[in-house]
Amino acid sequence: MEEAKMNQSRGGPRCEPHRHWTGIIERYREFLPPCEHVISLGEGDTPLIFSPRLSERVGRGCEVFVKNEGVNPTGSFKDRGMTVAVSRAIDRGARVLICASTGNTSASAAAYAARAGIPCAVVLPAGKIATGKLIQAFAHGAKIVAIDGNFDDALRIVRELGEGNEFAIVNSINPDRIAGQRTAAFEIVDKLGDAPDFHLLPVGNAGNITAYWAGYREFHTRGRSTKLPAMLGFQAACAAPIFYNKVIENPETIASAIRIGNPASWKQARAALDESKGNIDVVTDEEILAAQSWLASNEGIFVEPASAAPIAGLFKSTKKIPERSRIVCTVTGHGLKDPDTIQRRIGKLESVPAKIDNVRRALGF
Ligand code: F0G
Numbered sequence: 073m074e075e076a077k078m079n080q081s082r083g084g085p086r087c088e089p090h091r092h093w094t095g096i097i098e099r100y101r102e103f104l105p106p107c108e109h110v111i112s113l114g115e116g117d118t119p120l121i122f123s124p125r126l127s128e129r130v131g132r133g134c135e136v137f138v139k140n141e142g143v144n145p146t147g148s149f150k151d152r153g154m155t156v157a158v159s160r161a162i163d164r165g166a167r168v169l170i171c172a173s174t175g176n177t178s179a180s181a182a183a184y185a186a187r188a189g190i191p192c193a194v195v196l197p198a199g200k201i202a203t204g205k206l207i208q209a210f211a212h213g214a215k216i217v218a219i220d221g222n223f224d225d226a227l228r229i230v231r232e233l234g235e236g237n238e239f240a241i242v243n244s245i246n247p248d249r250i251a252g253q254r255t256a257a258f259e260i261v262d263k264l265g266d267a268p269d270f271h272l273l274p275v276g277n278a279g280n281i282t283a284y285w286a287g288y289r290e291f292h293t294r295g296r297s298t299k300l301p302a303m304l305g306f307q308a309a310c311a312a313p314i315f316y317n318k319v320i321e322n323p324e325t326i327a328s329a330i331r332i333g334n335p336a337s338w339k340q341a342r343a344a345l346d347e348s349k350g351n352i353d354v355v356t357d358e359e360i361l362a363a364q365s366w367l368a369s370n371e372g373i374f375v376e377p378a379s380a381a382p383i384a385g386l387f388k389s390t391k392k393i394p395e396r397s398r399i400v401c402t403v404t405g406h407g408l409k410d411p412d413t414i415q416r417r418i419g420k421l422e423s424v425p426a427k428i429d430n431v432r433r434a435l436g437f
Pocket residue numbers: 148172173174175176177178244274275276277278279280281329330376378379404405
């Protein structure tokens with residue numbers, strides 16, 4: 073009775089369990105391959121944030137939106153593909169999941185494996201995984217193997233291990249991952265009421281740009297959008313195989329998530345760029361870090377370095393974008409995953425006595 077009264081005074085019951093967001097499989101089931109056992113952590117439904125300062129910087133009546141994939145359950149876009157890949161692996165009776173990773177895929181695979189109650193093995197390039205991501209894989213109980221090699225070596229080994237039937241691969245060479253990641257494009261069309269004119273995103277193994285393009289095409293074919301965006305992909309300057317059209321043997325970048333020299337979805341990404349009349353370009357590590365800081369301090373969105381690549385790319389390509397364009401930039405992972413570069417900038421925080429005068433003086437306002 074008391075409770076009913078309280079609810080009434082607040083305008084009725086506030087909790088409607090059946091309306092809670094239950095993840096991308098429930099939301100977009102008709103567009104996804106069949107999943108019987110749904111393994112979900114409530115991924116997707118991420119904010120598409122209108123960004124006044126980015127829009128102002130581009131100018132000429134352009135509108136810029138940021139699709140913040142860093143707020144997914146494990147802090148990156150990988151969760152969209154992982155819910156589908158893991159659900160279907162469980163449907164097929166998989167016993168162990170495996171992936172190669174620059175960090176985020178392993179964090180996501182480990183979390184969804186934990187949720188599904190099966191073991192997960194991850195193969196990583198030694199010393200090249202951002203602190204937060206390694207901690208996630210460990211916390212979720214993955215079996216972690218670091219190799220003396222890069223991501224491309226790790227993926228080669230995982231492909232070979234996946235040839236037998238003891239491991240189910242959950243890298244984006246598994247089409248279920250791409251199928252799930254398409255839902256980010258669906259959400260953008262659903263929110264904007266149409267596709268944007270330009271879509272910018274970072275490119276590493278090239279699964280995500282492939283997935284977005286497939287998603288936009290699908291909604292266009294079904295009449296949910298009137299147009300298709302030009303896809304603009306950005307690679308780090310010293311890890312840019314698609315841009316240079318050659319395998320990079322020793323890719324290097326501060327954006328460790330996209331430190332990849334031989335992307336698995338290279339051909340599909342090339343097709344997405346060509347069919348959409350888009351473009352692939354490079355951004356330097358300095359441009360990436362500057363864009364990361366700019367976005368955090370001007371728009372309140374803190375992303376990991378790889379996710380700042382499209383923002384750096386937007387700054388670089390502003391003049392090429394026609395006036396009044398609608399632009400979406402996907403930021404792929406949360407800034408807290410990779411605190412090291414920022415931490416170095418903080419240096420040592422000197423303390424002051426716990427007195428108001430000292431604090432006021434230290435503030436300097
Ligand atoms: N941004 C972030 C934060 C990533 O973790 C990745 C890829 C990308 C962008 C690039 O996406 O590979 O689909 O082109 N991370 C993978 C991993 C390789 O293992 O976590 P892509």
